[in-house]
Amino acid sequence: MDLAALVRRLPKAELHLHLEGTLEPDLKLALAQRNGIDIGQSTVEEVRATYQFDSLASFLAVYYPAMEVLQTEQDFYDLAMAYLRRAVADGVRRAEMFFDPQAHTSRGVPFSTVIEGYSRAVAEANLAGVDGQPISAALIMCFLRDHSAESAAETLTAAIPYQDRILGVGLDSDERDQPPAKFAETFAKARELGFKLTMHCDIDQPGSIDNIRQVLEMIKVDRIDHGTNIVEDAALVELVRDRGLGLTCCPISNSFVTDDMKATEIVDLLGRGVRVCLNSDDPAYFGGYVADNYLALAQQADLGPEEMAQLARKSIEASWLGDAEKAALL
Ligand code: HPA
Ligand code: ZN
Numbered sequence: 407m408d409l410a411a412l413v414r415r416l417p418k419a420e421l422h423l424h425l426e427g428t429l430e431p432d433l434k435l436a437l438a439q440r441n442g443i444d445i446g447q448s449t450v451e452e453v454r455a456t457y458q459f460d461s462l463a464s465f466l467a468v469y470y471p472a473m474e475v476l477q478t479e480q481d482f483y484d485l486a487m488a489y490l491r492r493a494v495a496d497g498v499r500r501a502e503m504f505f506d507p508q509a510h511t512s513r514g515v516p517f518s519t520v521i522e523g524y525s526r527a528v529a530e531a532n533l534a535g536v537d538g539q540p541i542s543a544a545l546i547m548c549f550l551r552d553h554s555a556e557s558a559a560e561t562l563t564a565a566i567p568y569q570d571r572i573l574g575v576g577l578d579s580d581e582r583d584q585p586p587a588k589f590a591e592t593f594a595k596a597r598e599l600g601f602k603l604t605m606h607c608d609i610d611q612p613g614s615i616d617n618i619r620q621v622l623e624m625i626k627v628d629r630i631d632h633g634t635n636i637v638e639d640a641a642l643v644e645l646v647r648d649r650g651l652g653l654t655c656c657p658i659s660n661s662f663v664t665d666d667m668k669a670t671e672i673v674d675l676l677g678r679g680v681r682v683c684l685n686s687d688d689p690a691y692f693g694g695y696v697a698d699n700y701l702a703l704a705q706q707a708d709l710g711p712e713e714m715a716q717l718a719r720k721s722i723e724a725s726w727l728g729d730a731e732k733a734a735l736l
Contacts, residue, residue, distance in 0.1 A: 412711055415702045416718035417735050419500035420493060420630050420685050422654035422698045424548075424578070425482075425524060426473055426506055427688025430514055437475035437484070437686075438531035444474065457691050457716040462608055462663045468578055469691065473509055481524025490531050492689075494539035496697040497718075499735050500725050501543045503528075504576055508550045519566045525571040542731070544573040546604065548590065551577050551584035559593045562668040566599070573726060575603030576631065581611040584618040593625050594597075602655075602726050609664050613637060622646070629654065629724065634671040638682075643678055652724025653680045657703045658694040661686035669706040676716065689734040 407415075431453035438445045456472075458466040472643045476482060485502070493501050494610055503524075510520050528543045547565055549558035558570045559589060565572055574597045586593075586605055593603055596711070602680060605621045607614060607630050614635040621627045622645055629652040636642040646653065653675065657667040684699045688690070694702065722735045 407717060408658065409704060410697070410701055411716065413718075414497050414713050415706075416497050416715055417499045417722070418497050418696065418718040418723040419502070419683065419727075419735075420498045421502045421629070421652060421683060421721060421725060422656055422685035422687055423501065424491070424504045424506070424688050424697075425486055425489060426476070426509060427469065428492070428690050429472060429475075429485060430488070433485065434472060434475050434486055437477075437481050441475060441477045441481070443475055443477075451620060459662065459691075460665075462611070463580055465663060465688070466692065468615070470509055473551045474513065474599055476510065477515060477683040478522040479519050479526070482520055482590045483527050486524050486527035487530075487536075490527060490536045490541060490543060492695055494536045496539050496695050498696060500727060501541060501724065502573065502726060503543065504546050504578065506548050506550060507564070508553055508557060510562075511561070512553075516718070521565075521568045521571060525568070528571070542727070544726070546570060546574040546576050546602075546695075547572050548576040548578040550588060551589070551606075552580045555588050555592065558589055559595070562592050562596055562599075566729065569599065569601075571680070574600065574604060574628070577605040578604075578608055578631075580618065581606065581608045585613065585617055586625050590624055597626075600631075603627045604631055606631040607633040607635065609634060609660050609666075609668060615642075618642060625649070628726065630659075632656065632677065632736045634660075634668045637671045637674060643675065643680060647680045650681060650723075652720075654685050654724070656680050656685050656687035656692075657699050657706070658692045661693050663700075667702065667706050669703055673707045673709070673713075674702060675721070676713070681720050681724040682717070683724045684717055685721075696726065
């Protein structure tokens, strides 16, 4: 069997996936038409040509405006279902998916519209599988770190009535000058309410290592998104390993926003016993779903079937499934 077929068959978890980052050009066009929005492009090629960036900031400048086509509960449902279909084709058996409510509420879409649409797709997938494949799915609500701490607190309050549909909270968007400490209170409250906690520590941002220290020592996250800059500090690597924290790495995304897949760091951390796993981040924008990320890393770092299987196992270990559910997938 070739490596691509083997990778797609490995049972795996995807833990760093932004639902809004799965907006493929064809769905964007269909939603624009359904909602009567003129997005300025009329073909897949024209939309794809707008998906151009070379840094986190330039990516986000394309990413947020593109969301204008998401208006109704059905739009959010369709977006999530399209991703889940793509995920099961890649062997994903567990998907813990980010969404950004403030990117929608800030343009007038009610919180309830967003969560009802996404959670309907999640409930259906959990009940009946997707395309005949079993999958378990969950939602992680991210706060936008370049919005105010008050806005994050309000968003958490808005989520309380829907808490049974949201497994955890995260932090994303532009990291520059937006340290984790800014959100310490909201994350402490989320912890008290029973949410799992994770935060983006983006690759090679100014202050990356200080931010990683904050998420570990002050916020006490249950996982770190990206976070490969921990290689700069052996004590942090030990801490992450000893706490069994997952590090959700995204090789293809890394290569877009920093020109470096960070393959050396990922393989190094795997060798040191850290629960690193591979993910697609924003696959519609970066042009690769989760299996493509495994294969890109394999090619870059000359890895074979054994390392692919090891990374797939790590993804399940790093998930927030219970022990029995993990054991069933391992
Ligand atoms: N980092 C920060 N914000 C994001 C990302 C990311 O990887 N993807 C989508 N929003
Ligand atoms: Zn991300």
